[in-house]
Amino acid sequence: MLRIEELKVEVGGKEVLHGINLHLPRGKVHALMGPNGSGKTTLIMTVVGFGRYKVTRGRIYFKGKDITDLPVHERARMGIGLAFQRPPIVRGIKTRQLVEMCAGGREVDVEAIAGKLNFTEFLDRDVNLGFSGGEMKRSELVQLMAQNPELVLLDEPESGVDLENISLLGRAINRLLERDLKPTEGKSLKELRAQRKKSALIITHTGHILQYVNADVGYVLIDGHIVCSGNPKEILRTVERYGYEECAKCLR
Amino acid sequence: MSEIEKTLPAQRDLLRVGVDPEEKERCGTFLQDNDKVVLCGVHQEGVDLLSTREALDALPEAREYLWRALREDPELGEFQNGYFIRARRGVKPFFPVQSCLYMSREGMRQHVHNIVVVEEGAELHVITGCTSSVRRGVHVGVSEFYVKKGGKLHFTMIHAWGDEVETMPRTGVIVEEDGVFISDYICMHPGKRIKMYPTAHLVGRGATARFHSVLVAVPGALMDVGSRVYLQASDTRAEVVSRAVSMGGTIITRGHLIGEQPHVRAHLECRGLLLKEGGLIHAVPELEGRTVELEMTHEAAVGKIAQEKVEYLMARGLTEDEATAAIVRGFLNVDIMGLPDALKEELDKIIQQSDQESL
Numbered sequence: 083m084l085r086i087e088e089l090k091v092e093v094g095g096k097e098v099l100h101g102i103n104l105h106l107p108r109g110k111v112h113a114l115m116g117p118n119g120s121g122k123t124t125l126i127m128t129v130v131g132f133g134r135y136k137v138t139r140g141r142i143y144f145k146g147k148d149i150t151d152l153p154v155h156e157r158a159r160m161g162i163g164l165a166f167q168r169p170p171i172v173r174g175i176k177t178r179q180l181v182e183m184c185a186g187g188r189e190v191d192v193e194a195i196a197g198k199l200n201f202t203e204f205l206d207r208d209v210n211l212g213f214s215g216g217e218m219k220r221s222e223l224v225q226l227m228a229q230n231p232e233l234v235l236l237d238e239p240e241s242g243v244d245l246e247n248i249s250l251l252g253r254a255i256n257r258l259l260e261r262d263l264k265p266t267e268g269k270s271l272k273e274l275r276a277q278r279k280k281s282a283l284i285i286t287h288t289g290h291i292l293q294y295v296n297a298d299v300g301y302v303l304i305d306g307h308i309v310c311s312g313n314p315k316e317i318l319r320t321v322e323r324y325g326y327e328e329c330a331k332c333l334r
Numbered sequence: 335m336s337e338i339e340k341t342l343p344a345q346r347d348l349l350r351v352g353v354d355p356e357e358k359e360r361c362g363t364f365l366q367d368n369d370k371v372v373l374c375g376v377h378q379e380g381v382d383l384l385s386t387r388e389a390l391d392a393l394p395e396a397r398e399y400l401w402r403a404l405r406e407d408p409e410l411g412e413f414q415n416g417y418f419i420r421a422r423r424g425v426k427p428f429f430p431v432q433s434c435l436y437m438s439r440e441g442m443r444q445h446v447h448n449i450v451v452v453e454e455g456a457e458l459h460v461i462t463g464c465t466s467s468v469r470r471g472v473h474v475g476v477s478e479f480y481v482k483k484g485g486k487l488h489f490t491m492i493h494a495w496g497d498e499v500e501t502m503p504r505t506g507v508i509v510e511e512d513g514v515f516i517s518d519y520i521c522m523h524p525g526k527r528i529k530m531y532p533t534a535h536l537v538g539r540g541a542t543a544r545f546h547s548v549l550v551a552v553p554g555a556l557m558d559v560g561s562r563v564y565l566q567a568s569d570t571r572a573e574v575v576s577r578a579v580s581m582g583g584t585i586i587t588r589g590h591l592i593g594e595q596p597h598v599r600a601h602l603e604c605r606g607l608l609l610k611e612g613g614l615i616h617a618v619p620e621l622e623g624r625t626v627e628l629e630m631t632h633e634a635a636v637g638k639i640a641q642e643k644v645e646y647l648m649a650r651g652l653t654e655d656e657a658t659a660a661i662v663r664g665f666l667n668v669d670i671m672g673l674p675d676a677l678k679e680e681l682d683k684i685i686q687q688s689d690q691e692s693l
Contacts, residue, residue: 132645154648155657163649170643174664183660184650208664229650 089140109278116303163231165222172209184228215242252294351463364433369414380425389418403478403506416446421456430459437466452485481513495525511538536570551583560588580613602632
């Protein structure tokens with residue numbers, strides 16, 4: 083689904099990512115962990131294609147196609163969707179209008195989507211104007227549900243969200259990723275899981291969201307290098323106990 | 335064929351200033367071409383619509399409204415005509431009265447004097463479109479508005495001028511106790527120069543004035559547009575909001591609020607967006623408090639479109655042009671004015687043109 087090769091990225095003339103390799107297969111969820119300033123956000127912003135993030139080396143492939151030089155909207159239309167950590171305020175555009183734009187001409191039931199995230203009352207407010215941290219996260223997910231991307235990028239979906247709403251967000255993310263499966267007649271869960279098409283890359287600093295969304299593989303990013311990959315829960319336990327300093331040792 | 339279609343062939347010109355040639359959702363129409371009144375008719379009980387000259391001849395009380403909301407200026411000379419509209423006590427027409435001041439003779443000077451009176455408890459919406467089929471000319475529009483106790487006047491004005499037209503409106507408003515005056519002004523084709531500073535006097539307790547302006551300046555245009563409100567009675571309210579977009583032209587947005595009595599509340603907001611090099615936006619907000627107990631605030635911001643916002647919408651699948659247009663449209667906030675569709679299309683067209691030019 084997503085393949086990143088030898089990726090080097092500069093922001094404001096300074097190299098932030100120093101040669102990233104990553105492969106995210108179809109139907110899988112990967113978690114990207116690491117201390118603040120390690121380059122996690124830079125990595126997904128580069129995948130989305132924002133102008134500030136200059137690729138100086140390496141390539142990004144999505145569904146087998148080289149997207150390194152494609153503009154943002156073409157990547158979005160190919161099926162890449164991002165939930166921003168701190169989305170901007172856009173005055174004069176109602177959230178409802180934006181959700182409709184996300185659907186790109188397809189029919190979507192905006193009310194139904196918003197209802198699932200307790201977000202209906204915010205639809206007629208200007209995009210992100212006066213939203214709390216948690217309200218922004220819900221707004222981002224409502225937009226993504228309308229956009230229905232194949233590759234979901236989530237930047238710290240749990241930051242600023244109170245406990246009550248984390249499980250709500252977790253459920254929404256699972257639905258977005260087709261992970262809320264129930265066994266149906268004729269098919270086992272195992273078979274259903276094998277048919278999943280949605281992939282996700284989740285940035286998490288604290289790891290809280292991983293209690294609600296199962297990640298298949300975890301990575302640790304430190305100073306622009308992926309220093310380790312493996313079982314996300316195991317990585318998290320190590321970090322909780324010994325901090326990211328322990329991971330930094332693997333840099334040497 | 336409607337009356338308007340018979341009298342004026344330039345339908346497109348009228349549509350883009352909000353005039354409905356079929357008069358479907360209008361309760362009356364006034365149309366002046368150059369110095370001549372070509373249409374003046376109303377079909378609503380309790381609403382008077384006459385040319386100003388006719389009103390001054392026929393209605394003795396009309397004289398009382400001449401030069402009372404504005405100081406008389408002999409230098410302007412004799413006016414040609416204009417409209418006199420009155421909503422009588424308690425009358426609340428469902429549809430607006432529309433008027434159009436049209437210039438079709440090259441290089442002419444159109445000078446009108448308009449009077450609108452909303453009597454006690456009445457409510458009226460007036461849509462005025464001023465436009466020209468010619469490139470050059472001068473438009474002097476003098477307007478006096480009177481809102482009596484508990485009345486409400488919503489005045490929507492749309493300007494669309496030829497490239498060399500100069501416009502100098504003068505507007506005075508007097509609002510009595512619990513009266514409401516709302517002005518929506520939209521100008522996307524300013525011609526060469528527009529200079530105006532409408533002034534409202536809130537003379538009765540609890541009176542309200544709200545001015546909302548949407549200004550778009552193309553290269554070569556100079557717009558000097560402000561709104562001034564004197565809060566002369568207690569518990570009066572004023573709001574002045576302007577949204578200015580420069581596509582390369584110059585815009586000066588002014589606002590002046592004068593609080594003279596206790597317990598007044600007033601807010602001034604100027605926001606400017608510079609879309610192209612060579613443009614200039616100068617926001618001049620002024621607050622003047624003359625008593626201890628009042629609350630007056632202002633905010634002003636001038637800048638360009640944040641790339642972050644454009645990319646945010648692009649990440650949802652919009653092209654750069656679509657994203658920019660959506661942001662500009664949102665910025666101008668025209669939706670809240672309930673503008674006719676033809677005008678919204680016009681705005682989209684201007685934004686798109688600017689996008690293409692900048693490529």
